[in-house]
Amino acid sequence: MTERFAAYPPVVQLPRDPSNVAHALTAAFPTRLADDVRSVLGVMPEARFAPVMPFEVEVQGETVAIPSRIYNEEPGVGSDGQLSETQQAILHCLYSRHHDGRVRQRHLERIVASGKPWVVPFVMQLAGEYVLEIIEAIGRGLPGLADPGSAQRRAYGEFIARNPAFFARTERRVVSYWSCYYRWKYGAFGTYPGYVLLEAFRAAVVEQVGAQWPRHTPHAAGGRG
Secondary structure: OHHHHOOOOOOOOOOOOHHHHHHHHHOOOOHHHHHHHHHHHOOOOOOOOOOEOOEEEEEOOEEEEEOOEEOOOOOOOOHHHHOOHHHHHHHHHHHOOEOOHHHHHHHHHHHOOOOOOOOHHHHHHHHOOOOHHHHHHHHHHOHHHHOOOOHHHHHHHHHHHHOHHHHHHHHHHHHHHHHHHHOOOOOOHHHOHHHHHHHHHHHHHHHHHOOOOOOOOOOOOOOOO
């Protein structure tokens, strides 16, 4: 498992203009949070490399562009003490995109239970990644997904309803990583923690829209075909 936690290799050159990095990270949140994001950037070490591979999703009617990976070192211990609760959540969201899987998991665990709509895509993106421990952490942190009418269920159901293509892509990624890395351990897709999480997400959107939702994964006992 250590190999899959390894940091991604740098894929871009050092940014020549730090303002480009700041713009990319600010764009990951609704515009009303721009001042809060700038406060967070003030405690983050300067990026060694530019953020990469942003993905666009809709959050409450506004499009945001969230980087797949960032290359900022973590702030020093205690440096986030000056940040508000919202700003600390923004900080953890950004570091959930870190190129090191251990860092991603550590910061994910600080935000996974949040019901803030702008936190949801950061968590859901991690559900479609390859580190099993992170998928398990999401499952532990979202017990409300199993409760009809809960705030967590409403937040994820609304997000999926607004972003069907993103959820479909997440489904396909979960299947691919199960088949590539974990099929030896979970012979049936339905026993894989990623499948269990996807089914909880699916139940949330079905409750939200009051109708069945397209499926892009095998059924519980199936393989890839």
